[in-house]
Amino acid sequence: MENHMEEVALQLRDWSKMPTEILEQVCKRLTIPDQAAFIAVCKTWLSANTSKKASHWIPDAPWIVSNNYTSAQFQAISTTNNQAYNIYKPFNPLRNTYILGSSKGWLILKSDQNLFILNLFSKLRLDLPPLRTTPCSGGDCFGIHKPIVFTIDTCPNMNPTSVAVVTYKGDLGWCKVGDTTWKGYHTNDEFYSNVAFYDNKLYAVERDGLKVNIFKYDQGVLIKIGSVESTNPNEHIPDLSIPMCFINMSVYLVECGGKVFVVKRFSDNTKRNTPTRNFTIFAVEENCTTPQLVKVESLDDHILFVAGLNIECLDAKYCPKFQRDNVYFICYYEKSHRAEVKMFSVADRTIHKTLLNSTNMPTPSPIWMIPRFPFECVCEVCTSAPWFRPRELKKRLMLRKTNVA
């Protein structure tokens, strides 16, 4: 009898046998570094973190990650607790590998001839087709195929399924995760500046930000199905009290609350550090009688996060320290290696300082990254590219026990 009692007590103490539902609930309340420690405990706890039920949950506001390609570690700060972290790179840091950008919780990295996407916390890596297979519109000058902007489409469990890039030259590239070549679309009169996926369509904005072309890609190729243009280009030029030739313009595309927005950032290039002076935001209205770009006066409950050529949109409920209806943008001052986060209020069109501490800002070239782990998934796409099958995902994650230092 005594023995039996002891056995029961032992079983009760075995935390790996804790019901998954409870573990999932616990996990949802943890910050990302705590989740990393949590999944290192045992397989059951790992499952609780990567299971489908835990998905769609963004536990933290975006982190800020630096692009120091000479370091063996990524430097990152969590904006939730303002804590800095060093995360070891799961590749040889001497191969000139740098971050091209971040999309939906994944980083895209480029080394000499390779491109891959990486989940920073699980270190799950997915290789993309080699750069030499990027689309080309004739000529083969060094560097013109270099991707400068990218975006990721995801399955219902938020795992990557497709990637689109814009190259330095303005070409558009697209591939499914697992493809061996880039598939592109380009004609001589279209040069793109940015891309976004939404509603099983790929949106690509031209360099002047006045026209957005829309593509379908479900048959394995890109097919243009429409385009939306501005009917009043003058409306796109903000009053900056300096001539447009002294203005640098960056153009972004992002899905925000069920619409695709063209966001433009205007910086004064006569000043040192080219300070950002203004933003304009237009919605792609493709379903009205005259499809057009319509000026946006409010982001409602959303927040935009902008850095370099990257943009993310989140619901304010996931970001308690940030204010809704604002664009948070990172300014990086190359000469002084300093970075700061400022905010643009969409309602009153003014720029303000933020409380984010600039002294521990990771540099150089910091970007926003939505913190998340990959999730188990048996959707059609994830099954044909098997990284997210429960068994494979667990195997890969168990190999990387200490992810966040």
Ligand SMILES: [Zn+2]
């Ligand atoms: Zn999936």
